[in-house]
Amino acid sequence: MAPHIAALPVIVPFIAAAGLVVVRLFDRRWLNDVIAGGGMAASFTLCVILLVRAAHHPFAYWMGGWRPIHGVTIGISLSVDPLGAGLAAFAAFLVLAALAYAVRYFDAVSGLFQALMLLFGAAMVGFCLTGDLFNLVVFFELMGAAAYALTGYLIEEQAPIQGAINFAITNSIAGYAMFIGTALLYARTGALNMAQIGHALDGHPADPLVVVAMALLFVGFLTKAAAVPVHFWLADAHAVAPVPVCVLFSGVMIDLGVYAVARLYWVIFDGTLHPHMHALRVILVCIGAVTAVLGAGMCFVQRHIKRLLAFSSISHIGMFVCGVGLLEHKALAGVGVWVVGHGLNKAALFMCAGVLLHRFATIDEYDLHGRGREVPITGVLMGIGGLLLSGVPPFTSFAGKSLMEESATSTHYGWLIAVFTICSAVTGAAVLRVTGRVFLGWGPAQGPGDEEGQQGPAQEEEDEMEDSREHTSRMMLIVPGVLLIMAMAFALVPGLVPSVESDAARFTDHAGYATWVLQGHHVPSPVLPPSHIKTEDVLFGTLSAVLAIGLAALGLFGRSLQARVPAVIRVPWTAAVHAVRGLHSGHVGDYVAWWTAAASALGAICLLVLT
Amino acid sequence: MSFIPYAVAAWLFVIGLYGVVSSQNIVRTILCLTVVQSATYVLLLAVGYRTAASAPVVADIPPVTRLVDPTVQVLVLTDIVIEATITAVLLALAAQAHKRFGSLDPDDLRPLRG
Numbered sequence: 120m121a122p123h124i125a126a127l128p129v130i131v132p133f134i135a136a137a138g139l140v141v142v143r144l145f146d147r148r149w150l151n152d153v154i155a156g157g158g159m160a161a162s163f164t165l166c167v168i169l170l171v172r173a174a175h176h177p178f179a180y181w182m183g184g185w186r187p188i189h190g191v192t193i194g195i196s197l198s199v200d201p202l203g204a205g206l207a208a209f210a211a212f213l214v215l216a217a218l219a220y221a222v223r224y225f226d227a228v229s230g231l232f233q234a235l236m237l238l239f240g241a242a243m244v245g246f247c248l249t250g251d252l253f254n255l256v257v258f259f260e261l262m263g264a265a266a267y268a269l270t271g272y273l274i275e276e277q278a279p280i281q282g283a284i285n286f287a288i289t290n291s292i293a294g295y296a297m298f299i300g301t302a303l304l305y306a307r308t309g310a311l312n313m314a315q316i317g318h319a320l321d322g323h324p325a326d327p328l329v330v331v332a333m334a335l336l337f338v339g340f341l342t343k344a345a346a347v348p349v350h351f352w353l354a355d356a357h358a359v360a361p362v363p364v365c366v367l368f369s370g371v372m373i374d375l376g377v378y379a380v381a382r383l384y385w386v387i388f389d390g391t392l393h394p395h396m397h398a399l400r401v402i403l404v405c406i407g408a409v410t411a412v413l414g415a416g417m418c419f420v421q422r423h424i425k426r427l428l429a430f431s432s433i434s435h436i437g438m439f440v441c442g443v444g445l446l447e448h449k450a451l452a453g454v455g456v457w458v459v460g461h462g463l464n465k466a467a468l469f470m471c472a473g474v475l476l477h478r479f480a481t482i483d484e485y486d487l488h489g490r491g492r493e494v495p496i497t498g499v500l501m502g503i504g505g506l507l508l509s510g511v512p513p514f515t516s517f518a519g520k521s522l523m524e525e526s527a528t529s530t531h532y533g534w535l536i537a538v539f540t541i542c543s544a545v546t547g548a549a550v551l552r553v554t555g556r557v558f559l560g561w562g563p564a565q566g567p568g569d570e571e572g573q574q575g576p577a578q579e580e581e582d583e584m585e586d587s588r589e590h591t592s593r594m595m596l597i598v599p600g601v602l603l604i605m606a607m608a609f610a611l612v613p614g615l616v617p618s619v620e621s622d623a624a625r626f627t628d629h630a631g632y633a634t635w636v637l638q639g640h641h642v643p644s645p646v647l648p649p650s651h652i653k654t655e656d657v658l659f660g661t662l663s664a665v666l667a668i669g670l671a672a673l674g675l676f677g678r679s680l681q682a683r684v685p686a687v688i689r690v691p692w693t694a695a696v697h698a699v700r701g702l703h704s705g706h707v708g709d710y711v712a713w714w715t716a717a718a719s720a721l722g723a724i725c726l727l728v729l730t
Numbered sequence: 731m732s733f734i735p736y737a738v739a740a741w742l743f744v745i746g747l748y749g750v751v752s753s754q755n756i757v758r759t760i761l762c763l764t765v766v767q768s769a770t771y772v773l774l775l776a777v778g779y780r781t782a783a784s785a786p787v788v789a790d791i792p793p794v795t796r797l798v799d800p801t802v803q804v805l806v807l808t809d810i811v812i813e814a815t816i817t818a819v820l821l822a823l824a825a826q827a828h829k830r831f832g833s834l835d836p837d838d839l840r841p842l843r844g
Contacts (some may be wrong), residue, residue, distance in 0.1 A: 253805060253808075257808060257812070260812045260816070261812075263816070264812075264815050264816055264819060267816070267819050267820075267823075268819055271823050271826075274823075274826050275830070276830070277830045277831055280823055280826050280827045280830060280831075281827075283823050284756065284820065284823050284824070284827065287816065287819065287820050287823070288750065288759065288760075288763060288820070291763055291767075291816055292747070292750070292763070292766060294812075295743070295766050295767055295769070295770050298770040298774070298805075298809060299743070299769070299770055299773060301805075302770065302773050302774045302777050302802070302805075305777060305801075305802070305805075306777040311801070706836050706837060707750070707756075707759065707836050708750065708751045708752060708753065708759075708836055709751075711747060711750045711751050712751045715747050715751070
């Protein structure tokens with residue numbers, strides 16, 4: 120089979136998007152949906168074909184036929200390996216699911232929405248498949264441009280404008296940091312192909328220029344991944360973007376930042392930074408742990424349901440960064456499995472939140488108190504989603520988490536198990552609390568600030584929907600249902616998790632990657648000892664789920680207990696929570712100030728520790 | 731002498747970031763973003779420059795002539811296109827912000843917080 124199909128998963132949605140602009144002449148919604156759905160379905164099928172092919176024999180497709188000669192290349196490659204192709208297929212699938220949901224979610228939407236979604240999807244697929252560093256940055260920017268427009272899609276409201284501007288400015292600056300990193304690496308090695316850069320840097324000790332380039336590239340991609348302290352844009356963007364768009368942001372876009380960090384380390388920097396692996400591990404794990412804890416904490420105190428889900432995504436991203444930061448193939452396999460499970464799960468949860476928003480014209484937890492009884496199926500889906508978030512065995516999140524926990528123990532980072540358990544429990548608890556309050560009417564109907572007449576949800580109630588509705592379409596329930604079933608079943612497919620492990624081992628094979636990209640020689644798949652789920656993993660998973668239920672109950676019924684906590688704990692705790700919430704000020708200048716501080720700090724630490 | 735372009739690039743990056751952080755008008759923020767982007771152009775062009783070399787056009791000169799690196803110039807052109815797109819999206823959002831909020835001050839443009 121000709122390798123030319125490697126470029127098609129990116130090109131087909133572009134052509135479909137152009138086709139959508141053309142058929143605006145006819146202005147038929149069904150035509151727009153058919154073209155968009157067809158384009159994305161074709162892209163998904165092609166990605167699956169690439170995945171099947173790459174699973175046995177990863178290959179590089181050179182654009183324009185500019186093949187490497189004697190191992191030196193000047194061409195742009197799509198280096199298709201199983202993890203990259205798998206992530207591309209997942210991205211295409213989620214875009215398809217979001218488009219299916221949007222068919223019934225929007226009462227009226229112009230073809231431009233579907234065109235933007237197709238561009239977004241094509242950029243994500245290209246991002247996962249490319250083997251060239253500058254190409255990666257360009258796809259990042261294209262993904263960003265489509266995302267900014269989609270965030271601000273409901274342009275008649277105030278909050279989407281703020282969310283889109285904050286998102287655009289923060290991520291553009293991240294993109295500029297990436298350009299500078301690329302320029303520095305090009306200056307040092309004369310190459311833009313990732314395998315070529317890695318090959319050129321091999322064998323030389325890490326020098327300050329390379330370390331600065333790495334820090335800039337990492338801070339750029341970690342901004343896309345919404346790691347702390349460059350995560351502020353995500354909560355604003357998720358709160359205001361239309362629900363089908365939030366599905367994509369949380370489901371797959373932020374995971375691509377983590378994927379890029381992993382890819383860059385293993386392909387480019389592993390050769391030169393291998394002696395400093397332990398130090399880099401510490402840096403990445405600390406960033407991940409802080410992100411996980413802060414995300415979980417901020418998640419629990421939210422009352423705007425979409426913002427709550429956004430912070431839970433930030434918390435999970437922190438755990439993924441920890442997994443990638445362990446710099447080990449087993450942890451990477453865990454991240455791969457968990458990313459799919461979390462993406463499907465979070466997509467379903469956002470779709471359930473969309474049902475509430477669509478039906479009741481509000482997304483505030485307290486305003487919706489008890490009203491969810493009209494849509495019980497959504498309640499069931501949300502409850503299942505909340506439990507899955509906490510990593511209940513034996514489903515996908517649990518499988519990913521257990522792989523990461525095993526890797527953490529073997530690299531002497533056992534304390535990460537506590538971080539994973541607590542953070543997944545807290546994020547699951549927040550969703551379960553919302554389910555209890557909205558669908559069962561449990562807990563008080565007034566928010567903590569409402570009694571004293573303080574500002575309630577009025578500030579956050581810029582809704583996508585004008586009036587409440589009587590009827591929720593079945594499609595809006597079927598799509599999240601299917602996604603949740605897939606989230607549960609993914610890790611239970613026999614042989615899937617071991618194949619992800621061996622794909623991850625191939626991903627982390629620095630020398631092997633350079634061989635199959637630059638020389639075109641086949642590198643056989645590494646043979647790994649089979650890994651089994653251990654009893655302590657099941658114990659931790661069950662503990663997570665039980666903790667989640669307990670914390671949810673505390674959140675619903677525990678307000679009277681709050682007064683009994685001694686003041687010496689309660690007062691500083693409330694002040695700390697208030698201070699952290701105050702940092703999320705919505706002001707773009709603050710966000711960029713944090714970004715500058717983070718970039719400088721990461722650069723300084725890397726220079727001190729890694730050279 | 732040869733460090734000057736790199737110093738200019740670093741200065742533009744830093745002063746552009748300062749402008750974005752301290753700006754009180756969203757249009758000024760967007761233009762400061764353009765200044766930050768210019769730092770990447772200057773850096774890329776400095777990386778590709780060769781002293782006493784001619785422009786990378788090979789149609790009418792002997793093949794052994796020294797040329798500046800054309801790759802970075804292509805990268806800069808790509809960056810300019812990206813920047814133009816994103817600046818256009820941002821300015822459209824700023825125009826809408828003026829219409830909906832009645833103000834262009836980032837302090838006023840934040841209904842979402844916490």
